[in-house]
Amino acid sequence: MSNIAVSSPLGGGAFEAGLVPYPEDVAGEYRAAGYWNGRTLPSELKTAALEHADQTALITPELTLSYRDLFADAESFAAGLLEATSLWPGDAVMFQMGNVAETVVSYLGCLMAGIRPVCTLPQHGVREISVLARHVGARGLILQADFGHGQLPDHARELVSGGVVDEVIVTRGPVFDSAVAYADLLRIGTSMDPAELPYRTLDPGQVAVFQLSGGTTGLPKVAPRLHEEYAYNACAWANKLGWGRGTVALYPLPIMHNAGISVALHPALLSGATLVLAPSASIGTLLDLIEATRPNVIPLVPPALAVRLLKDPRSRETDLSSIKDFIVGGQKLPLEIAERLREVLGIKIRQKFGMAEGMFMVTPPDASEQVRHHTVGAPISPADEILILQPDSDIEVADGEVGELCVRGPYTIRGYYRAERHNAEAFTAEGFYRTGDLARRHVIDDMTCYSIDGRIKDVINRGVEKIHADEVEELIMRHPDVANVALVAMPDEVLGERGCAYLVLETGAQPLTVESLGGFLLAQGLAKYKLPERVESVPSLPLSNVGKVAKKVLRDDIAHKLADELTPDA
The missing domain is CATH 3.40.50.980 (Rossmann fold)
Known part of the structure; x- marks a missing residue:
């Protein structure tokens, strides 16, 4: 076997070019505390x-x-x-x-x-x-x-x-x-x-x-997950949820994604649980697998999937009693949906927050509805650290006030891969990752928990997928008829958000449609799920007082237009 039994030519992880390692003293503390074990x-x-x-380790519809x-x-x-x-x-x-x-x-x-x-x-x-x-x-x-x-x-x-x-x-x-x-x-x-x-x-x-x-x-943001910390991430999640032999976890979202790996595949296999892997997130497939495998946990349900589950009449006819843990994540679940899941389907939800960079939070199963419906709970590890800072500063805000969620811990990365310039802005001097999410710290029922209240970053959350506006805007600007563009999130009942492109066209250019712009972007190699799903042509883009595109104005504009379109004529 020509390549077997050889060590990696890269040598020690701490010396790999482009990798930001955990400081040696911090790594030592994590090992001494038993979070990492040197394996x-x-x-x-x-x-x-x-x-x-x-x-049984793995169940699919085929084997x-x-x-x-x-x-x-x-x-x-x-x-x-x-x-x-x-x-x-x-x-x-x-x-x-x-x-x-x-x-x-x-x-x-x-x-x-x-x-x-x-x-x-x-x-x-x-x-x-x-x-x-x-x-x-x-x-x-x-x-x-x-x-x-x-x-x-x-x-x-x-x-x-x-x-x-x-x-x-x-x-x-x-x-x-x-x-x-x-x-x-x-x-x-x-x-x-x-x-x-x-x-x-x-x-x-x-x-x-x-x-x-x-x-x-430009510069991709790639999170390098290291052996010890990535294993601990999964073990902490499995321990927090009480997984072990007898746990049957049904996962309907893409498995080759940090969520799929960290809340489903790794924790299931490390704890002796059974993973049921759904080939798609269609409600029919989901209900078939629930009937066939009787899962007791669905570890990540995007709000869009919860909405579709409520709307499908078959859900009311399917025995869902095996599901003891129904964990919603990806974005905030509307209170109305949480209440309807409980009343119509008998499902008691929990909410979670997580990211490819590390930090996971989840609401306790026995917490009050005030905690489970209005927060994402608390971190899964006792060594996780959270600061809520004033945006673009190192000043902490008081409990209950909105600030930027900044995190550090034994499974949160210390830097993106080969991204020195970005890391200088994305991490504090003490190694806290600036998530770009707006959050609040609450004390409810003597428990410290957190809510996610929006984001600073220019990201559209389409279901469980994140669409970064700058990537799509860069490709739209290649179109010969486009003089300027701003991609913003518009509200959507099922997916939470979809992308709306505000276009400033060149003089004399014919209007672009969703179809014509989509065809152009597909030819540029953009993934289909990132395509704008509405196009608005405007003479100019609104600017803030510092000369930047005022995307809040555009988000408010499209939200008002959608609301007006749903309002019947008097």
């Missing part, structure tokens, strides 16, 4: 797999795998990957796969091979994958050929011909050109000794996984 993430996962070998079988496949994939490709420990590999068993096997296999998964989405276009791959130095791509309309193999050919990646692994479809079949890697790796896999020799201070946070324009 790699795949070592922790393998230990749990041995302990729970005969338990069920025990811990023993799941990790046997992952080890075979890891060995085949190192034997049949040019990839080495320390390399990074992009993922463009949906919620299928092969995704979980490939992800675990990469970890055991010492190869770093880059958690991109299958909806990302060629441009976005190219920018991210170059930023993290990714050499490989693993794709699901039958995802969506089957466009990913063509995208992969373009990425290979453009010199973006060297190796492509294909599952659920024919292999093309120099690509390698997923099934062939499993076959090749089956005959090899898993004891030779390099994951045991990796430095736990190295990057285990790259998580995408933010847009891909």
Whole structure:
């Protein structure tokens, strides 16, 4: 096995170029307190797999795998990957796969091979994958050929011909050109000794996984999740929720996303729980799996999904009594929806807050509705630290006052990958991450908890996906008929927010429509979910008193227009 049993050429994680490590004294404190244990993430996962070998680890509509079988496949994939490709420990590999068993096997296999998964989405276009791959130095791509309309193999050919990646692994479809079949890697790796896999020799201070946070324009924001802290993140979540043998967690959102990894996959596998992976978030699929698998927890439900669940008549006919923990996150759940879930479906909600950079908060199950409906609770680790600061300052605000949420702790990153200039602004001198979220600290029922009350950053929360306005605006400005643009959030009952593009057109240009602008942006390589869903043409954009585009004025304008359109004529 040419690539097996070798240490990563990158050496110690603290010395990797572009990585901001935890200070040595802080890391020592976390280890002394037992939050970190000096072991790699795949070592922790393998230990749990041995302990729970005969338990069911993964259920999809197509198959069920025990811990023993799941990790046997992952080890075979890891060995085949190192034997049949040019990839080495320390390399990074992009993922463009949906919620299928092969995704979980490939992800675990990469970890055991010492190869770093880059958690991109299958909806990302060629441009976005190219920018991210170059930023993290990714050499490989693993794709699901039958995802969506089957466009990913063509995208992969373009990425290979453009010199973006060297190796492509294909599952659920024919292999093309120099690509390698997923099934062939499993076959090749089956005959090899898993004891030779390099994951045991990796430095736990190295990057285990790259998580995408933010847009891909100019400088990508990539959160480097390190072995020890990422494992602790999952263990803290599982412990806070009381997961273990007997826990059945149903996850309907993209698994190759920080939320999917950190609130579902890792905590389930590290605690001996069973993960039910839904291929989509359609209500029909969700209800089918609830009936078939009787999950007792759904660890992340976006408000949009909760709304659709309420609207579907079949929800009232389905036995939902197995669900004891229904955790809503992604954005604030309207009070009316929380109350209707309780009254109509008998579902008692909890709310959570989380981010690719680290910090998780969740409301306790036995808290009052004032806490569960109006806050996101408290951090999951006793070592988590929170400051609420006046925006653009280091001055703390009083309890109950709005300020910027700033966080630090044993699973919150100390800096984005290869982003020195951005890190200087995004982190305080003491290592607190400035989230850009507006928050308040409350003391309710003798409990300190937090609410999220908006954001400073220019981000549109479309369901669970975040659309960074500057990325879309940059591409819109390439259109020859556009003189200026501002993309803002408009309210939406189902998704929470959608994007509205305010356009200033060149003199004499014909108006652009949602369809024509969308076609242009798709041709530029933008993911479909990021396309503006309304277009407003204006003679000029409103400016603030410091000469910046006054987006609040535009957000208020589109909100008023939508309200007027819903009001029947007198």
